[in-house]
Amino acid sequence: MPSHFLAMLVFAGLVSLVFAVLLRDEPGEQARLSGLLFGAFVVTGVVLGWILLPFPL
Amino acid sequence: MGRKSRDSRRTRVAAEPAPTAPAADSGRALAALALGWAIPGGGHLWLGRRQKGVVFLLALPLMFAIGLWLEGALAPFDPIQPLVLLAALADLGNGVPYLIAAIAGLGEGRVVAATFEYGNTFLIVSGLLNMLVALDAYDVALGRK
Numbered sequence: 514m515p516s517h518f519l520a521m522l523v524f525a526g527l528v529s530l531v532f533a534v535l536l537r538d539e540p541g542e543q544a545r546l547s548g549l550l551f552g553a554f555v556v557t558g559v560v561l562g563w564i565l566l567p568f569p570l
Numbered sequence: 571m572g573r574k575s576r577d578s579r580r581t582r583v584a585a586e587p588a589p590t591a592p593a594a595d596s597g598r599a600l601a602a603l604a605l606g607w608a609i610p611g612g613g614h615l616w617l618g619r620r621q622k623g624v625v626f627l628l629a630l631p632l633m634f635a636i637g638l639w640l641e642g643a644l645a646p647f648d649p650i651q652p653l654v655l656l657a658a659l660a661d662l663g664n665g666v667p668y669l670i671a672a673i674a675g676l677g678e679g680r681v682v683a684a685t686f687e688y689g690n691t692f693l694i695v696s697g698l699l700n701m702l703v704a705l706d707a708y709d710v711a712l713g714r715k
Binding site for chain 2: 517520523524527528530531532534535540
């Protein structure tokens with residue numbers, strides 16, 4: 514996979530899809546929840562990445 | 571039919587126990603659980619939830635395959651290392667894809683690969699999600715959902 518960010522996007526997309534289909538029955542609701550979860554995953558990942566930036570490994 | 575007769579019929583009907591729902595078939599629910607574990611989405615497909623089953627059947631093995639492609643490792647069952655043991659149990663949640671990969675010698679992992687931990691994450695999370703999906707199939711079969 515060419516980048517860590519792409520790996521995170523793929524991970525977030527698949528997990529969001531599975532959770533949304535698991536928790537909702539109507540396709541429209543599934544799509545809405547999936548999008549919401551995907552956005553939350555990505556935003557949280559980027560924010561945490563910035564917060565952790567000053568800390569050395 | 572007189573009023574008295576109608577009233578007595580009402581009284582009789584009210585006194586009869588309400589028809590109960592057919593008893594939940596726990597064997598069928600366990601079969602859905604086992605099938606859902608073995609084949610991601612298999613439990614839902616068997617129960618007629620085609621849309622959900624197809625999504626799980628595509629998404630979860632794809633996650634598992636990406637984990638292997640990213641050079642993640644299938645964790646060994648090592649009781650001396652509890653965290654590794656938990657990871658192994660999570661991997662086992664993938665069902666038949668896990669067994670195929672283990673028999674084929676895939677999932678050896680390459681610790682020095684930049685994507686090693688990403689691969690592990692995909693493998694573990696796909697197994698845990700499949701466990702949730704199998705439990706959901708169990709609930710559906712019991713009529714809870």
